[in-house]
Amino acid sequence: MSSGENFPLTQRLARLIALSPGEIAxxxxxxxxxxxxxxxxxxxxxxxxxxxxxxxxxGVALRYRVLQDGRRQVLNIILxxxxxxxxxxxxxxxxxxxxxxxxxxxxxxxxxxxxGLFETFPRLGAAIFWSLSCETAxxxxxxxxxxxxxxxxxxxxxxxxxxxxxxxxxxxxxxSFRLPLTQELLADAxxxxxxxxxxxxxxxxEEDLVSVERHQVTIHNYEALTALADFERTYINRFxxxxxxxxxxxxxxxxxxxxxxxxxP
Amino acid sequence: MSSGENFPLTQRLARLIALSPGEIAxxxxxxxxxxxxxxxxxxxxxxxxxxxxxxxxxGVALRYRVLQDGRRQVLNIILxxxxxxxxxxxxxxxxxxxxxxxxxxxxxxxxxxxxGLFETFPRLGAAIFWSLSCETAxxxxxxxxxxxxxxxxxxxxxxxxxxxxxxxxxxxxxxSFRLPLTQELLADAxxxxxxxxxxxxxxxxEEDLVSVERHQVTIHNYEALTALADFERTYINRFxxxxxxxxxxxxxxxxxxxxxxxxxP
DNA sequence: CGGTACATTGAAGGGGCTCAATCCACGTGG
DNA sequence: CCACGTGGATTGAGCCCCTTCAATGTACCG
Numbered sequence: 021m022s023s024g025e026n027f028p029l030t031q032r033l034a035r036l037i038a039l040s041p042g043e044i045a046x047x048x049x050x051x052x053x054x055x056x057x058x059x060x061x062x063x064x065x066x067x068x069x070x071x072x073x074x075x076x077x078x079g080v081a082l083r084y085r086v087l088q089d090g091r092r093q094v095l096n097i098i099l100x101x102x103x104x105x106x107x108x109x110x111x112x113x114x115x116x117x118x119x120x121x122x123x124x125x126x127x128x129x130x131x132x133x134x135x136g137l138f139e140t141f142p143r144l145g146a147a148i149f150w151s152l153s154c155e156t157a158x159x160x161x162x163x164x165x166x167x168x169x170x171x172x173x174x175x176x177x178x179x180x181x182x183x184x185x186x187x188x189x190x191x192x193x194x195x196s197f198r199l200p201l202t203q204e205l206l207a208d209a210x211x212x213x214x215x216x217x218x219x220x221x222x223x224x225x226e227e228d229l230v231s232v233e234r235h236q237v238t239i240h241n242y243e244a245l246t247a248l249a250d251f252e253r254t255y256i257n258r259f260x261x262x263x264x265x266x267x268x269x270x271x272x273x274x275x276x277x278x279x280x281x282x283x284x285p
Numbered sequence: 286m287s288s289g290e291n292f293p294l295t296q297r298l299a300r301l302i303a304l305s306p307g308e309i310a311x312x313x314x315x316x317x318x319x320x321x322x323x324x325x326x327x328x329x330x331x332x333x334x335x336x337x338x339x340x341x342x343x344g345v346a347l348r349y350r351v352l353q354d355g356r357r358q359v360l361n362i363i364l365x366x367x368x369x370x371x372x373x374x375x376x377x378x379x380x381x382x383x384x385x386x387x388x389x390x391x392x393x394x395x396x397x398x399x400x401g402l403f404e405t406f407p408r409l410g411a412a413i414f415w416s417l418s419c420e421t422a423x424x425x426x427x428x429x430x431x432x433x434x435x436x437x438x439x440x441x442x443x444x445x446x447x448x449x450x451x452x453x454x455x456x457x458x459x460x461s462f463r464l465p466l467t468q469e470l471l472a473d474a475x476x477x478x479x480x481x482x483x484x485x486x487x488x489x490x491e492e493d494l495v496s497v498e499r500h501q502v503t504i505h506n507y508e509a510l511t512a513l514a515d516f517e518r519t520y521i522n523r524f525x526x527x528x529x530x531x532x533x534x535x536x537x538x539x540x541x542x543x544x545x546x547x548x549x550p
Numbered sequence: 551c552g553g554t555a556c557a558t559t560g561a562a563g564g565g566g567c568t569c570a571a572t573c574c575a576c577g578t579g580g
Numbered sequence: 581c582c583a584c585g586t587g588g589a590t591t592g593a594g595c596c597c598c599t600t601c602a603a604t605g606t607a608c609c610g
Binding site: 087091092093095107108110115138139142145146149152154156159160163164166167168208210250 | 352353357404411414418428429431432475
């Protein structure tokens with residue numbers, strides 16, 4: 021992408037709240053000292069001492085864990101405007117590794133400055149809080165998929181989620197986008213084997229739902245795909261900046277305490 | 286447990302940083318208006334409007350999602366001192382449901398007060414930030430388990446994690462603790478079927494590693510169990526309150542880009 | 551042109567699921 | 581006190597989704 025005029029974090033937060041000039045200037049500082057990371061290199065290595073918080077400015081990165089015997093779980097895909105180093109930066113050593121998928125540029129942000137943000141620009145602090153909440157919600161959605169969805173549903177859901185996230189930052193149109201992931205990484209993200217991911221992709225292609233060819237994803241039937249995946253595109257964008265009162269809350273009977281424990285059909 | 290003198294959030298944060306009298310008073314406010322929730326009732330219902338942030342004072346609660354056809358995924362177990370309403374409170378409607386497992390008491394905390402915290406007691410704000418990071422990290426660990434561990438490893442890991450968490454708040458000793466979960470909920474937490482959870486528990490019992498009888502878990506061979514589960518007990522407690530500098534960071538070759546995509550043996 | 555990384559396909563096996571009972575503990579009411 | 585109902589635990593048989601193993605195909609690169 022571009023070289024220096026790229027402020028994805030600003031753009032992301034501007035979608036949530038109207039930013040004042042002061043807030044824009046503050047956010048610019050967060051993204052002011054970009055550093056390049058070459059394709060395939062580690063930005064953070066699990067177990068090493070952690071060096072701080074960063075914002076991904078450009079490129080795509082991966083957070084993952086490798087177990088003793090080589091099994092690997094990809095935890096999430098990090099896109100421009102996402103923070104790197106959360107939640108790991110609060111621990112003595114990194115909990116997970118992060119690697120640059122393509123060439124990336126990242127910008128370190130001193131943690132003290134992030135905390136100071138809550139004093140000087142509390143609204144901005146809340147927005148960043150939201151951004152991190154959003155990331156946590158994606159972990160939860162990911163967990164639901166791996167825990168309770170079939171391979172077909174899982175792949176479909178993943179592709180739709182990537183489409184939504186990429187479109188939000190202008191890297192996807194309605195029907196097509198570039199996904200710089202090998203099938204092996206896809207498998208490690210979804211908790212499947214490479215071969216079965218391949219077979220699942222073929223099935224999705226043969227049913228004219230999606231096709232992915234040479235890292236280019238094309239959605240042929242959006243409705244059928246969302247139905248198959250049970251996809252809720254809303255949650256990623258629906259932010260609520262209102263005041264929060266906790267005067268009354270719901271207390272209704274739990275409807276389906278016995279409804280669970282069913283597998284993918 | 287007790288009725289009114291119970292401040293689990295204070296206790297949790299006191300383990301991280303030395304609290305000043307002012308900070309203690311502030312935290313007490315967070316836990317000052319306890320409300321009771323009867324066993325089996327919903328504290329938060331997915332899709333409904335969200336009413337704010339709360340702290341769980343006493344009891345055990347569950348966060349979960351039920352899919353269309355009844356499949357259910359339990360996302361995490363909420364223990365005293367944990368926040369309820371994160372990450373959901375930032376969204377227009379609740380993303381997940383939360384139900385009281387036994388009788389619970391919760392205390393609502395106005396969101397404005399949480400944000401104000403960063404101004405008046407920034408250190409406390411950072412500690413709460415950490416607490417939420419810890420929750421996110423648990424989602425990630427959960428994801429690793431469900432994605433890449435065998436049923437045996439998964440159950441073992443889960444029991445060890447619960448032991449660690451419960452021990453940190455004084456609800457477990459070294460070898461035994463009470464786990465108020467049915468095998469059905471266990472299955473929905475681990476992405477397995479009830480029957481297979483049962484079989485796995487039997488296997489763990491027959492190999493003299495753990496046994497769980499009438500909601501009481503007894504660990505017979507801690508070393509063998511941690512080895513089997515590849516359990517890292519450290520991450521839950523290792524907090525780092527130091528200043529964060531981002532001057533230099535690691536940039537080493539990615540060692541195992543081809544090591545992944547292996548299943549549980 | 552050989553090497554390397556990735557994609558693709560097939561056959562065979564297993565881990566974990568479904569279906570279907572039975573059993574057990576416990577509370578409830580007669 | 582016993583009969584009974586109910587929620588949960590347990591066990592077994594059969595099957596299927598997904599994995600493993602093995603091999604071939606294909607693009608890109610020096």
